[in-house]
Amino acid sequence: MADTAIPPDTAPHQPGTAAPRRPGRPPAPQRPRRRPRSRATAGTGRLAALLVSPTLLVLTIVVLYPTLMALDESLYGTKGLDPKTGFISATEPFVGLKNYTDIFTQAGDRFWNAFWNTTFFTVVTVSLETVIGVAMALIMHRAFRGRSLVRASILVPWAIPTAISGLLWKWIFNADGIANVLLGRQVLWTADGFSAKIAVVIADVWKTAPFIGLLVLAGLQVIPKEVYEAARLDGASALQQFWRITLPLVKPALLVAVLFRCLDALRMFDLPYILIGAQKGSVETLSMLAQNEASNVRFGPASAYAVLLFLYVFLIALAFVRLLGADLIGGVGGTKKRKSHAVRVPRRRVREVAA
Amino acid sequence: MTLTAKWRQWLPHLGIAVVVAYCLAPFYWMLVSSLRSTGDIFSTSLFPSTVSFENYRSVFSPGQGFTRALLNSLIVAGITTAMSLLLATFTAYAMARLEFRFKRLILTLIIATSMFPVVSIVVPLLKLFTDIGWINTYQSMIVPSMSFTLPLAVWNLTTFFRQMPDELEHAAMVDGCTRGQAFRRVIVPLAAPGIFTTAIITFIAAWNEFLIALSMTNKPSMQTATVAISKFSGATTYQTPFGSQMAAGVVVTIPLVVMVLLFQRRIVAGLTAGAAK
Numbered sequence: 001m002a003d004t005a006i007p008p009d010t011a012p013h014q015p016g017t018a019a020p021r022r023p024g025r026p027p028a029p030q031r032p033r034r035r036p037r038s039r040a041t042a043g044t045g046r047l048a049a050l051l052v053s054p055t056l057l058v059l060t061i062v063v064l065y066p067t068l069m070a071l072d073e074s075l076y077g078t079k080g081l082d083p084k085t086g087f088i089s090a091t092e093p094f095v096g097l098k099n100y101t102d103i104f105t106q107a108g109d110r111f112w113n114a115f116w117n118t119t120f121f122t123v124v125t126v127s128l129e130t131v132i133g134v135a136m137a138l139i140m141h142r143a144f145r146g147r148s149l150v151r152a153s154i155l156v157p158w159a160i161p162t163a164i165s166g167l168l169w170k171w172i173f174n175a176d177g178i179a180n181v182l183l184g185r186q187v188l189w190t191a192d193g194f195s196a197k198i199a200v201v202i203a204d205v206w207k208t209a210p211f212i213g214l215l216v217l218a219g220l221q222v223i224p225k226e227v228y229e230a231a232r233l234d235g236a237s238a239l240q241q242f243w244r245i246t247l248p249l250v251k252p253a254l255l256v257a258v259l260f261r262c263l264d265a266l267r268m269f270d271l272p273y274i275l276i277g278a279q280k281g282s283v284e285t286l287s288m289l290a291q292n293e294a295s296n297v298r299f300g301p302a303s304a305y306a307v308l309l310f311l312y313v314f315l316i317a318l319a320f321v322r323l324l325g326a327d328l329i330g331g332v333g334g335t336k337k338r339k340s341h342a343v344r345v346p347r348r349r350v351r352e353v354a355a
Numbered sequence: 356m357t358l359t360a361k362w363r364q365w366l367p368h369l370g371i372a373v374v375v376a377y378c379l380a381p382f383y384w385m386l387v388s389s390l391r392s393t394g395d396i397f398s399t400s401l402f403p404s405t406v407s408f409e410n411y412r413s414v415f416s417p418g419q420g421f422t423r424a425l426l427n428s429l430i431v432a433g434i435t436t437a438m439s440l441l442l443a444t445f446t447a448y449a450m451a452r453l454e455f456r457f458k459r460l461i462l463t464l465i466i467a468t469s470m471f472p473v474v475s476i477v478v479p480l481l482k483l484f485t486d487i488g489w490i491n492t493y494q495s496m497i498v499p500s501m502s503f504t505l506p507l508a509v510w511n512l513t514t515f516f517r518q519m520p521d522e523l524e525h526a527a528m529v530d531g532c533t534r535g536q537a538f539r540r541v542i543v544p545l546a547a548p549g550i551f552t553t554a555i556i557t558f559i560a561a562w563n564e565f566l567i568a569l570s571m572t573n574k575p576s577m578q579t580a581t582v583a584i585s586k587f588s589g590a591t592t593y594q595t596p597f598g599s600q601m602a603a604g605v606v607v608t609i610p611l612v613v614m615v616l617l618f619q620r621r622i623v624a625g626l627t628a629g630a631a632k
Contacts (some may be wrong), residue, residue, distance in 0.1 A: 044453040047534065051449035052461060055442045055505060062476065062502040063468050069479035136377075139370035146371050152619045153378040159611040160382065161563035163581035164604040168385045171597045178384060181399045210378050211626075218627035260470070267472035270565040274585050287474040291570060294478040306475040313472050 067310070074099050074303035092300060099304035111305060113281055114289040118309075120197065121272075121285065122265040125204045130258055132205065133212025138246075140213065141220045154210040162207065166274030169203035173275070196276045196283050204271055208264075212257045219253025220246070259320045266313050286312070382608075389601035396598050410602035420575055421603060424583035428607075431496045431568070431579055432561035438497070439504040439557055440550065447512030448538060452521070462513070469506035476502055477570050484571060495571040496579070500564055504557045511556060511625050515549030516542070552621040559611055580607045 076092040077099070103111045140150050157165070172179050173189035180186055189199040223246070231241050247254075269291065272283035278292060286309040293302035391398060392407035414421050449455070450462055480499055489495040523545065527537040543550075568579040575583070584603045587596050615622060 045455045048449045048453045048455035048458075051445040051453075055446040055465065055509060056461070058442060058501055058505060059465065059468055062498055062505075063471060066476040066479040066483075069483065070475060073479055073482065136374050139367065139374055142367045143371050146368075148619065150371055150374055151623055152616050153375045155615040155619055155622060156382055156612055157378055159559055159615045160604075160608050161565070161581050161611075163563070163565040163585055164385075164608055165381075167584065167600050167604055168381055170595075171388060171601060172381060172384060174595075174597065176397050178399050206377070206381060210374075213374075214623060215627055218623075263470040267474065269474065270581075273565075287472060287566070290474045290478055291566065294481050295570060299478065299482045302478045306472070306478045309472050310475045313470065317467070317470060 070303040070306050070310075073299050074301075074307050076300045078298045078300055095300065099301050100308075102301070103304075103308075110281075110284070110289060111286075111308075114284045114286045114305075115312075117197075117283060118266060118268065118285045118287075118312075121200065121204070121268055122262055124201050125208070125265050126258060126261050128201070128205045129209040129212050129261060130254070132209040133257070134216055134254070136210060136213030137216035137220055138242075140217050151214075154214055157207045158211050158214075160207070162270040163274055165203060165207050166271045169199065169206075169271075170275050173199045190276055192276070192280045192282045194282065196280065200272050200275055200283050203275055204265070204268070207271075208261060212254075212261060215257040216250055216254055219250040223249045255320070255324050259317070262316055262320075263313055266316065267309070382612075385601050385604055385608075388597065389605045391598065393598055410598040411606070413596075413599045414603045414606065419587070419599075421580070421583060421606075423576055424578050424580045425606070427493075427577060428562060428580040430493055431500065432558055432564075434493070435497050435500045435504050435561040436554055436558045439501060439508045440554055443505060443508035443512050443553070444543070444546075444550065446509050447516050448542065450509070450513045451516030452524075462509075465506050465509050467506075469503050469510070471502065473499070473503065473566050477567055481570050489571075491572050491574045491577040493577075496564075496568050499567045499571070500561050504561050507560055508553050508557050511553040512546075512549060515546055515553070515625075518549075519545060548621065549625075552618065552625040555614055555618060555622060556625050559614070562607075562611065 075094060075096055077095040079092055102108055136154070140147065140154075143150065160168070170190055171177060173187075174180075175186065175188060177189075179189065187195050189195050227245055227249070228241060231245055236244065267287050268285050269287040272280070272285060273288055276283045278288065284292075286305060290302050290305040290309065293299075293305060387401070387403055388396065389410050390406050390408070391403045392405060392409050395404055395407070398404065413419070446465070450458065476499055480495075484490055484492075484495045519542070523541050524532075524534070524537040527541045528534065532540065563581065564579070565581045565585075568582045569585075572578050572582065575586070578586070580603070584600055584607065587600055587603065
C-alpha cells in the first residue's frame with residue numbers, strides 16, 4: 001500500500017523508480033486488455049488458468065466425477081440372490097438400462113409418484129412465492145421508514161436452516177398445534193395425505209417468498225423514478241403502471257429469481273423429510289426417493305433416479321435459458337457490456353414514455 | 356383530506372406490519388414454545404405463563420450429545436467455508452479482471468453447478484465413501500458440501516471484484532507491483548468486506564446443510580446439529596419432544612439471526628448482486 005501513496009508530482013520526474021521491472025510489459029497499462037491484445041492475453045491467459053484451475057479441479061472431483069459414477073452405477077442392479085447359482089452374489093450384477101425401463105413397469109409407481117410430487121411442489125410453491133414475493137417487494141419499495149426492520153425480518157426465514165423450519169412447522173401443524181387452534185378444527189396435517197402436501201407448500205412458501213421479494217425489490221430499485229412520473233403525466237393508472245412499466249422492467253430480476261427457485265424446489269428434500277417423514281407417499285420427492293434407495297444399499301436404482309432428477313433439472317434450466325435467453329444470461333453471466341445494456345433499457349423507455 | 360387519502364398514508368405502514376408479521380410470527384412461535392415448561396407446552400397463549408429454561412437444560416444435558424453436534428456443525432461449516440473462500444478468491448479475481456478464452460462458459464458452468472441436485476452426487480459418493488471407509492468422517496461431509504458452497508462463493512466474489520475500480524491495481528502496477536503483488540497488497544485488503552460477506556453467506560449455506568450430513572453419518576457423535584435435532588428422541592416412543600426441539604432450533608438459529616441483523620445491508624447486497632444487474 002505504501003508505494004501507491006507516492007505524491008503525484010514526483011512520479012513524472014522520476015519515471016525510473018516507477019518503471020516496471022520487466023521491460024516486456026507496457027509501462028502504463030491504462031487499458032492492458034484492449035491494446036496489446038496478443039501479448040497481454042498470452043500472459044493473462046496463463047495467469048487465469050493458474051487462478052481458475054483449482055476451482056475447476058475441485059468441482060470436477062465433487063461434481064463431474066460423482067455424476068459419471070452415478071451414470072455408471074445406474075446400470076447395475078442390487079446385490080442379492082443370484083438366480084443361476086442360488087448364492088448371494090458379492091458384486092452388483094450388470095443390468096444395463098433395466099433400472100430406467102423399470103420405471104415403466106409396476107416397480108415404477110413409486111418413481112412416478114415422487115416425480116409428480118416434485119412437479120406439484122415446484123409449480124405450486126414457485127407460483128405462490130412469486131405472487132407473494134412481488135407483493136412484498138412492492139410494499140417494501142413504497143415504505144420509506146422502517147426499511148431496515150423489514151430487510152432484517154425478511155432475512156430471518158432465509159437464515160433459519162430448512163431442517164429447523166421443518167421442525168418448526170411440524171410443531172405448528174401438530175394435531176394440538178397452533179394452526180388447528182387458529183382454524184378451529186382438527187386437521188391431521190402431518191399424517192400422510194393431501195393435507196400433508198399443503199403443509200409442505202405453506203412451510204416452503206413461508207421460507208422462500210421473502211427471498212423472492214428481496215430479489216424483486218433489488219430489481220425495482222434500479223428502475224428510474226422518471227419513468228413513473230412520465231407515465232403519471234400521461235394519465236396511467238396505478239394498475240397500468242404496474243403491468244406496463246414495473247413488471248416488464250423488473251422481469252429480468254424476477255426471472256432469475258424464479259429460475260433459481262424452480263431448480264431449488266426440484267431438489268426439495270429437507271422440508272418434506274422432516275415435516276412429514278421419510279417414505280410418506282404423499283410428499284415423497286425425487287431427492288427423497290433416491291436418498292432412501294441409496295441408504296437401503298440399492299445403489300443402482302438410486303443412481304438411476306438421481307440421474308433422472310438431474311436430467312429433469314437440466315431440461316428445466318435449458319427451457320428457461322432458451323425461452324428467455326438474453327435476459328437471463330445478462331443476469332447470470334453479466335459482463336460489463338451486458339450491465340450497461342441492462343441499464344440502457346430503462347433509459348430508452350424513459351424517452352419512449354416521455355415522448 | 357378524504358378517507359382515501361388517509362388510507363393512502365396508512366396503507367404502506369399496514370403493509371410493512373403484515374410483511375414483518377409474516378416473516379417473524381413462526382420464528383416467534385418457536386422462541387415462545389422453547390421457553391414454556393413441559394406441562395405448559397401445548398398452551399396456545401402468545402406468551403409463556405412462566406418463562407422456563409427447562410427445555411434448554413434438557414437440550415444441553417450430557418445424554419443428548421447436542422454440544423458435540425454443534426461442534427461438528429462448526430467444524431464442517433467452518434472448514435467448508437474456509438476452503439471455498441480460498442479457492443473462490445483466486446477464481447473470482449480472474450473472472451472479474453482478466454480476459455481469457457472460454458471465460459463466460461467457465462463462469463456459467465461454475466454457477467450452473469450450484470443449481471445441481473445435491474442428491475445426484477450424494478448417491479454415488481455414499482457408495483464410494485462406504486467402500487473407502489469415509490462414513491462418519493468430517494471430510495465425507497466437507498467435500499460434497501464444496502459442490503454448492505464453492506460456486507456460491509465464486510459467484511458472490513466475482514460481483515464484488517467487478518464493483519472495484521480497475522484503476523486501483525493499475526496504479527499499483529505502475530508503481531512497480533507485479534499483478535500478484537497488486538492483488539495481494541491492494542485488492543485483497545480492499546475486497547475484505549466483500550470476502551467477509553461472502554464468508555457469511557457461504558457459512559450459512561454450509562451450516563444449514565442437511566441431506567449430506569444425514570446420508571454420510573450414522574453415528575450420533577458425528578452428526579451435525581441439524582441432523583441431531585431431527586433425531587432427538589422423546590421420553591416415550593410416540594411422543595415427539597417438541598419443547599427441546601424448539602429450544603435446540605433456537606440455539607442453532609440465533610447465531611445466524613444475529614449475523615443477519617448485524618450485517619443485513621451487506622448480506623442483501625451480496626444476495627441481490629446477481630439478480631439486479
